[in-house]
Amino acid sequence: MNILVVDDEELARKRIQSLLKEKSDYNICAEAENGAEALMMVERHQPDLILLDITMPVMDGLEVAKHLASMPNPPAVIFTTAYGEYALEAFSTKATGYLMKPIRQEQLLKSLEQARSLNRAQRSEMLDKTDSAIANRKHICARRRGNLELIPIEDVYYFQADQKYVTVRHKEGEVIIEESLKSLESDLSERFIRIHRNALVAKSRISGLSKSPIGRVKVTIDKIEDELEVSRRHVAEIRRFVRER
Known part of the structure; x- marks a missing residue:
């Protein structure tokens, strides 16, 4: 089993190495010190399992699990953390395990033995059933020319x-x-508003x-020239939103 170890503390990564040093069934194929780097390493090394710290800079472990769910062959995930209050949220992602x-x-x-028994479909299903973890989502994960690109949510104008x-x-x-608009709306409803289907x-x-020359209502967007049409179904809500801000 190839394992990716993700932790922002070098000592924590070395401890896991020492615990598995003489276990020939388990091979640490790569390490990462934050969530963004972890996603890059998953793409590059295709590990069977990730030992994933939760509290990290750039992108935390719960958000990493959300992005892994969209991959065609996701690894199993075992969360590791020093903070017990994350246990309930971590298990809401249906991770394979949780280690203090x-x-x-x-x-x-x-x-690790429990994770070894899971097949690809089971790993995908577990990661796909995220709920409270997505509330803190801070990035959009995209692929461009074969490379992974992380876009901060705060930099996004709109999804179409x-x-x-x-x-x-x-x-x-x-x-x-390739994410659906419905999924994005569910994840980001506090920061984004639907103006059209x-x-x-x-x-x-x-x-x-x-208004367009034919009377259609459009949303104007700060700092860019794009204007997006508002469907009749959403006009009242959007007008109210603009008026009450």
């Missing part, structure tokens, strides 16, 4: 759907992702409303 630091060898090996793909318009341009706009980016 300092990690004991007996617990680690037991969790076209068949099974969604265009993400952000500060640096735009990318296409095919569009979500960042609430903080809406600068006002305009």
Whole structure:
């Protein structure tokens, strides 16, 4: 079993190495010190399992689990943390296991053995059933020219759907992702508002409303020239939102 160890503390990573040093069934194929780097390492090394710290800079472990769920062949996940209050939220992601630091060898090996028994479909199902963990989502994960690109949510102007793909318009341009608009709306409902069946706009980016030559209501967006049409179904809600801000 190839294992990716993710922890922002070098001593914690070395401890796991020492616990598995003489266990030939388990190979540490790579390490990462934050969540963003972890996703890159998953792409590069295709590990069977991740020992994933929860509290890390850049991107925490709970958000990493959310992004892993969209991968075609996700690894199993065992969370590791020194903070017991994260246990309930971690298990809401349906992770394979949860280990409290300092990690004991007996617990680690037991969790690894349980994870070994899972097949690909079971790993995908576990990771896909996230709920409270997505509330703290801070990035959109996209692939461009074979590389993983992480886009901060705060940089996104809007999402626009076209068949099974969604265009993400952000500060640096735009990318296409395969997440559904429904999933994005569920994850980001506090920061984005639906204006059309095919569009979500960042609430903080809406600068006002305009009308097209044929009388259709459009949303104007701060700092860019794009204007997006508001469907008749959402006009009243969007007008109320703009008026009450």
